[in-house]
């Protein structure tokens with residue numbers, strides 16, 4: 532499996548779809564899997580059931596996708612904070628899509644679909660980048676910078692980076 536990790540706004544969902552199309556495989560996205568299983572959006576799961584409940588559903592969604600799917604898997608930005616998930620990712624191609632603060636802020640906008648960004652989007656993203664970047668780096672087998680690059684350009688970089696490793 533090729534697994535895309537990184538912060539909100541890195542382009543995991545967008546690039547995951549493009550990458551799968553380019554490689555002729557299928558894509559799964561754990562956020563979409565959780566929403567489909569629950570029949571409600573992530574923002575609602577956070578409000579009604581809390582973040583811990585979402586993390587349980589997310590851990591389950593990653594495990595199921597890794598066991599039943601082969602191709603590309605995009606996960607939510609917080610998925611790799613879970614130690615069980617990190618263990619499950621061992622042996623897979625794990626691509627860290629890196630994004631800086633300014634591009635991440637531009638990309639996520641001000642919508643309410645990402646509950647962890649409610650309030651001051653810029654300071655929330657900065658805190659999450661500071662806290663999580665070491666985790667992304669420790670889990671990744673490949674790192675691709677996305678700042679100033681279009682999704683198509685990022686996808687091409689991922690293909691090249693994976694090819695260079697193969």
Ligand SMILES: Nc1ncnc2c1ncn2[C@@H]1O[C@H](COP(=O)(O)OP(=O)(O)O)[C@@H](O)[C@H]1O
Pocket residue numbers: 537538539540541542543544545546638639677680681682685
């Ligand atoms: N490389 C990029 N350049 C510009 N915009 C991007 C790029 N990658 C994604 N986007 C846009 O940023 C937003 C967040 O992308 P998404 O794929 O949902 O990121 P993630 O899943 O990592 O949170 C979307 O509106 C998407 O179209």
Ligand SMILES: O=C(O)C1=C[C@@H](OP(=O)(O)O)[C@@H](O)[C@H](O)C1
Pocket residue numbers: 537538539540543544562573606607608609610644645646647
């Ligand atoms: O970083 C996070 O903790 C989260 C990222 C989101 O996914 P994206 O990274 O695809 O935006 C989604 O899973 C949820 O809102 C929590």
Ligand SMILES: [Mg+2]
Pocket residue numbers: 543544545562605606607
């Ligand atoms: Mg996503």
